[in-house]
Amino acid sequence: MTPTHGRGLLHLAAAVDHEAAYDGGRHVESARLAERGGLDFVTLGDSSGRPGPDALAVLxxxxxxxxxxxLVPTVTTTRTDPFRVQAALATLDWVSRGRAGWWIDVSPTEDESRPSGRATAPPAAELWRTAGEVA
Incomplete structure (x- = not known):
């Protein structure tokens, strides 16, 4: 593959995770800094096992x-219906005018399974197989 924009195949990214930030302002500042610095994308982690804002909403x-x-949020497939994952990512892609990505993840711990109504977490291999089907 021949690079068409002079940058080659290397892509630069930064995580804009701020555990104590609940207003979104710090995330905006970090993303703007990354954009000014010429980075290609930012990521924002998310997990059903920790409190905090939803990565999709923040991005x-x-x-x-x-x-x-x-803009690449983590979206777990463990507790979210495939249709809702698709709709949420499509919305991010729409509001960003085509700049959305998806960091696929699963919620393999007991603490992460409880919010979805499961008493125990399924085996990780099963969770990742389901994630592949959703993708």
């Missing part, structure tokens, strides 16, 4: 404050 806010940088 939807970041989308309106940035113009070029890609």
């Amino acid at each position: 939807s806010r970041v989308a309106t404050a940035t113009t070029r940088i890609g």
Whole structure:
């Protein structure tokens, strides 16, 4: 594959995780800094086992404050219906004008299984097989 934009196959990214930030402002600032620095995309982790804002919602806010940088939230397939995953990612892609990505993850611990109504976590291999089907 021949590079068409002079950058080659290397892509630069930064995580904009801020565990104590609940207003989104720090995420916006970090994404803007990454965009000014020429990075290609930012990621934002998420887990059903920890408190905090939803990565998709936060990056939807970041989308309106940035113009070029890609936005890649972690979305677990363990507790979310495939249709809802698709709809949420399509919405992020729409509000960002085509800059959405998806960091696929599963929730393999007991603490992460409880919010979805499961008493025990299925084996990791089963969770990842399901994640592959969703993708």
